[in-house]
Amino acid sequence: MWTLISATPSPYARKVRILLQEKGLPFELQTEVPWDSTTKTPQYNPLEKLPVLIFDDGTSIYESHYILEYLEAKYPKPSLMPEGLDDRLFAKKVEVICDGICDALVLAFFERMRDPDKQSQAWKDRQMRKADGGLQALASFVEQAGGNEFLIDNKLTLADVAIGSVLGWLSLRWPDHQWKTTHPRLNAYFERLDQRPTFANTRPSAQTMKDQVV
Numbered sequence: 314m315w316t317l318i319s320a321t322p323s324p325y326a327r328k329v330r331i332l333l334q335e336k337g338l339p340f341e342l343q344t345e346v347p348w349d350s351t352t353k354t355p356q357y358n359p360l361e362k363l364p365v366l367i368f369d370d371g372t373s374i375y376e377s378h379y380i381l382e383y384l385e386a387k388y389p390k391p392s393l394m395p396e397g398l399d400d401r402l403f404a405k406k407v408e409v410i411c412d413g414i415c416d417a418l419v420l421a422f423f424e425r426m427r428d429p430d431k432q433s434q435a436w437k438d439r440q441m442r443k444a445d446g447g448l449q450a451l452a453s454f455v456e457q458a459g460g461n462e463f464l465i466d467n468k469l470t471l472a473d474v475a476i477g478s479v480l481g482w483l484s485l486r487w488p489d490h491q492w493k494t495t496h497p498r499l500n501a502y503f504e505r506l507d508q509r510p511t512f513a514n515t516r517p518s519a520q521t522m523k524d525q526v527v
């Protein structure tokens with residue numbers, strides 16, 4: 314059986330966990346802290362990042378957007394991509410924005426872990442500005458979807474999986490961020506989406522990092 318190396322808070326890994334379940338592809342979850350010395354991630358990804366999907370023959374793929382593209386190409390039914398080319402490209406653009414919000418906030422998260430006198434406020438402000446810009450874009454997409462349950466073609470697609478994953482992680486890791494107040498319709502869309510069983514059973518939780526990493 315396939316193994317997915319994941320971490321309990323990981324928004325990137327959550328996308329893969331949701332898609333594997335939505336496609337009915339069985340897998341074992343191997344939960345790790347990728348920054349701890351005990352992690353197995355580097356054995357399967359030279360970039361030392363999870364998620365990593367390990368196949369029965371021991372080979373592996375990594376980088377969440379690539380894993381999702383791989384799964385959609387190899388196991389197209391049920392599809393989590395829209396029909397039309399422009400809608401398919403839009404779904405991938407939404408994933409770019411969601412991953413970019415995560416990337417910026419991961420940088421801010423680790424900056425906050427440095428000794429206070431070593432932290433760069435300018436760097437943290439820059440990352441938060443990117444995240445807020447990304448959230449504004451997502452909010453505008455949801456407005457354009459006019460209250461539909463799903464963003465594109467009113468059916469579940471990669472775009473919904475990516476948005477649900479980043480907003481769930483934001484709620485966990487940045488509980489004081491005011492996006493739910495600033496973007497109430499985005500929050501309403503998220504709250505409804507997060508009730509779907511594959512979202513509800515993959516909700517993020519915090520993890521403890523044992524080793525000093527910055």
Ligand SMILES: N[C@@H](CCC(=O)N[C@@H](CS(=O)(=O)O)C(=O)NCC(=O)O)C(=O)O
Nearest residue numbers: 320323325347361362363364376377378
């Ligand atoms: N672009 C990557 C990002 C993956 C990533 O940053 N994973 C983190 C864990 S988590 O932030 O998703 O919880 C990691 O493994 N970090 C270890 C490292 O950066 O050395 C993807 O989409 O898969």
